[in-house]
Amino acid sequence: MMTIIEECTGDCRPRVGVYALTSCYGCQLKLATVQKIIDISNMVSFESFYMLSSASKMAADVDVAFVEGSVSTERDLEELMEIRKHSRILVALGACSVNGGVQSWAEGEMDHDALHKCVYGDSKLTMQGLQATPISKHVDVDYYLPGCPPEEDEIMYFISAFLIGTFPEPKDYPVCAECRLAGNPCILIERGEPCLGPVIVAGCKARCIGFDVPCVGCRGPVPHETAWFDSLAQTFLRKGMTEKQIRQRMKIFGSHDPNIERMLHSILGGETE
Amino acid sequence: MRYVKISKENTYKFLEHLKATGALYAPQKISDRFYDFCAISDVHDVEFEYDRTIRPPRRFFHLPDEKMFNFDMTRHELTPVKTQAEHIILFGVHSCDIVGLRIMDAEFLDEQKDSYYETRRKKGIIIGLSCLPDEYCFCNVRRIEFVDAGFDLFFHELPDGFLVRVGTVTGHKLVDPHPELFEEVSADDTKNMELFEEKRSSMFSIYGNWDNLRYFLELRMDHPMYDRESEICLGCGNCTLTCPTCRCYDVKDLPAINQVNGERVRFWDSCQFRSHGLVAGDHNFRATKKDRFFNRYHCKNAYCPETTTSYCVGCGRCTYFCPAEINFKRNLMEIAGYRGAV
Amino acid sequence: MLITKDNIYDTHKCRLLRKYELTEHESLFLFRFEDPEVAQNWRYLPGQFVELSMLGYGEVPISICSSARRMGFFELCIRNAGRVTDRIHKLQPGDIVGIRGPYGNGFPVDQFHGRDLLCVAAGLGMAPLRSVFLYAIDNRWLFGNITIINTARYGKELLFQKELEAMKDIATAENIAIIQSTTRDPDWPGLKGRATEHMDKANVDPKNCAVAMCGPPAMYRGMFNYLVDAGYDPRYIFVTLERRMKCGVGKCGHCNIGTATSWKYACKDGPVFDYYAIISIPGLI
Numbered sequence: 001m002m003t004i005i006e007e008c009t010g011d012c013r014p015r016v017g018v019y020a021l022t023s024c025y026g027c028q029l030k031l032a033t034v035q036k037i038i039d040i041s042n043m044v045s046f047e048s049f050y051m052l053s054s055a056s057k058m059a060a061d062v063d064v065a066f067v068e069g070s071v072s073t074e075r076d077l078e079e080l081m082e083i084r085k086h087s088r089i090l091v092a093l094g095a096c097s098v099n100g101g102v103q104s105w106a107e108g109e110m111d112h113d114a115l116h117k118c119v120y121g122d123s124k125l126t127m128q129g130l131q132a133t134p135i136s137k138h139v140d141v142d143y144y145l146p147g148c149p150p151e152e153d154e155i156m157y158f159i160s161a162f163l164i165g166t167f168p169e170p171k172d173y174p175v176c177a178e179c180r181l182a183g184n185p186c187i188l189i190e191r192g193e194p195c196l197g198p199v200i201v202a203g204c205k206a207r208c209i210g211f212d213v214p215c216v217g218c219r220g221p222v223p224h225e226t227a228w229f230d231s232l233a234q235t236f237l238r239k240g241m242t243e244k245q246i247r248q249r250m251k252i253f254g255s256h257d258p259n260i261e262r263m264l265h266s267i268l269g270g271e272t273e
Numbered sequence: 274m275r276y277v278k279i280s281k282e283n284t285y286k287f288l289e290h291l292k293a294t295g296a297l298y299a300p301q302k303i304s305d306r307f308y309d310f311c312a313i314s315d316v317h318d319v320e321f322e323y324d325r326t327i328r329p330p331r332r333f334f335h336l337p338d339e340k341m342f343n344f345d346m347t348r349h350e351l352t353p354v355k356t357q358a359e360h361i362i363l364f365g366v367h368s369c370d371i372v373g374l375r376i377m378d379a380e381f382l383d384e385q386k387d388s389y390y391e392t393r394r395k396k397g398i399i400i401g402l403s404c405l406p407d408e409y410c411f412c413n414v415r416r417i418e419f420v421d422a423g424f425d426l427f428f429h430e431l432p433d434g435f436l437v438r439v440g441t442v443t444g445h446k447l448v449d450p451h452p453e454l455f456e457e458v459s460a461d462d463t464k465n466m467e468l469f470e471e472k473r474s475s476m477f478s479i480y481g482n483w484d485n486l487r488y489f490l491e492l493r494m495d496h497p498m499y500d501r502e503s504e505i506c507l508g509c510g511n512c513t514l515t516c517p518t519c520r521c522y523d524v525k526d527l528p529a530i531n532q533v534n535g536e537r538v539r540f541w542d543s544c545q546f547r548s549h550g551l552v553a554g555d556h557n558f559r560a561t562k563k564d565r566f567f568n569r570y571h572c573k574n575a576y577c578p579e580t581t582t583s584y585c586v587g588c589g590r591c592t593y594f595c596p597a598e599i600n601f602k603r604n605l606m607e608i609a610g611y612r613g614a615v
Numbered sequence: 616m617l618i619t620k621d622n623i624y625d626t627h628k629c630r631l632l633r634k635y636e637l638t639e640h641e642s643l644f645l646f647r648f649e650d651p652e653v654a655q656n657w658r659y660l661p662g663q664f665v666e667l668s669m670l671g672y673g674e675v676p677i678s679i680c681s682s683a684r685r686m687g688f689f690e691l692c693i694r695n696a697g698r699v700t701d702r703i704h705k706l707q708p709g710d711i712v713g714i715r716g717p718y719g720n721g722f723p724v725d726q727f728h729g730r731d732l733l734c735v736a737a738g739l740g741m742a743p744l745r746s747v748f749l750y751a752i753d754n755r756w757l758f759g760n761i762t763i764i765n766t767a768r769y770g771k772e773l774l775f776q777k778e779l780e781a782m783k784d785i786a787t788a789e790n791i792a793i794i795q796s797t798t799r800d801p802d803w804p805g806l807k808g809r810a811t812e813h814m815d816k817a818n819v820d821p822k823n824c825a826v827a828m829c830g831p832p833a834m835y836r837g838m839f840n841y842l843v844d845a846g847y848d849p850r851y852i853f854v855t856l857e858r859r860m861k862c863g864v865g866k867c868g869h870c871n872i873g874t875a876t877s878w879k880y881a882c883k884d885g886p887v888f889d890y891y892a893i894i895s896i897p898g899l900i
Binding site: 350487542 | 619621622623624625626628668670671672673674675694696697700711712713857858859861862864865866867868869871872873874875876878897898
Binding site: 036039040043156157159160161163164169170172173174176177180181183185186188189190191197198199222224226228231232234235238 | 328505562
């Protein structure tokens, strides 16, 4: 499925493409505005990066492609397939690409037709919509940079590691860890806020909790099935949250995670819609 | 030991002097229920009657996140990062946390000295403060409710000030320049200290001595408590990160974008995280949440020869700061069959 | 002898002299210290390990598998199993790496002197045991009879298989028994079965024999039962444990083993433990 990268002649810098599917373009804006963007552009050749250059094209031959956004239309899907074909390494950039993002938020059975009707009524659209999905539902993804938007230090770490032929040390601990190190009071313990910090993968330095806002889970669950949604649901119940509130909260960024419903089912029972 | 007395009012003056000596940190209220050691600008913000800080004092010496080396990949060289050498004054450290620091010393200043920790610790000044236990405290059964080492000064609350124990030469040097602030200890002061100690002793929810706990833990390794409680556990690591004696860390290399330089950094880790027991080829010696939960119960109750105590100092943080409300003290009592209020 | 810089986590430069492929996933790397002073003074015991630094990638603990007799040089047998070891496998002769150590207690070879020696290895366990075995060969006069049992699942996974095979020429004359066996390989022409199944071929006196083992916990369980029943002295049965020794100096906590009364760091208190230490840790093996 991957195209063979031609032998380099002249410019031997790794070729990079940055693409957006359905999204707010915030992730590529983040990438375009990291402090060391000039250093990056000296080290790599941006073959395609619409936000920075109009000389970009959809699916250039690249060594690494960053893809933001979820697959939400037929066109997204076609573009994603093209990108995959022309990229040696494919990186999911940001929450939409990694987990489907808020646009894939759904409770109960995902019924795209009902959703479409609810939003657009009977009006006709020029594009064919799809249930929003993370890109890993459709193509092999080599690396994930989660976050809404992704963190600058993680972007830099990935690109720097990529340049020396490796990838970052995986993170497998939750936001709570960074939250304690940051010296925040715990708003889940203290006020029973619906904070998803215990099950969401760290990296954001607990930014939201630092602003007194409970974690909404944009970075997705701690990997390797160590995000204990069931235990957290028990905690939330004790704090007085309703089953509906718990489900809603966990599915804002997590509707495509099969573990969540499986785990919630063991605590809350089946969904009542 | 030398004893002096200081009035409450003079204590604030003394704190002002300390501020001039170095970076002064003391307990402050950071939210409705929580305290932390904070950099003090106004000494009147110091909270004398706090229960426990959310972050343990070890963080001043073993930083949560620390750059160890700069490196050069082409020259294959590591350059150690020079440790900041400012005086750090911790005021208001409870006896549990003082023993916690001594346990940290035992681990980091053994025959293989950690120079980062050592440099900061040498610059650290520890001023203890007496306290009254709440229902989370069990330092008494850990035999550390009254410390006799590990502090430069120790402030014992009196109705009209503090009786101060001077523990080290550094302690003398803090007291000596300010004769106007300190007075002799009177018989009444000693009586008041006795009354305070009596009151404190009477306030613990459990009594006795938990030295035989570690044996019960081994004899009852298949106790159903582990299944029941690890089921509730969120695996979030709050218990270990707030612990005054947990010290696990992980190291990683952060290459720079230029493919030449980079940094080797270390940061606090927790045995509650999956990768802690991971070895090459993805084999994990603590593969399940229960394995990791179990690990902490044994690690914390192991024996530290340097302090002759367990690694757990009974500060109550792991229970107080557990979002899942898992009660360490109660669970240990259940295993060993100890009686008392939970 | 441990030679540390002012900062105990700082490394010594070592040059890769030779890389030799042992199996599909494991290669043998020969290193020499760049600093002559370090090269001349660096000593280690069989069973000790080093921390190998690949700047930009990280640091990994690796058992030393060479004979301690050749000063300034050491060999590491490394499996390509992760980010760092993958980079190590791409090294070319002449490349530089960072080394600190040696760490761990190592096998108490002094106590082995005057005794027969039985080495039992399974899989990658052969790496640290090669160091013990070569130590005994190099100090042949200090030992009685020697037996080594090297096992793996498949023939192609048998570490140092050719090296041991080549030694067979003089083995009988030297009172050395070399037993290589596979447990799952139908095409393997040699012996089949676990170490316990070949103990009848061991040419050692149980009453006066030191045992060094490295392998998975299941092997230790089986061998312990066998050895104690066969009358081996438990005080001279040693095993080496694998854990994630991130710092090597008892600080980072990743290699902790044991339960409440026997809490240990594999890097500092081990990785070599005797029979009694192992059975005193409930649930360890």
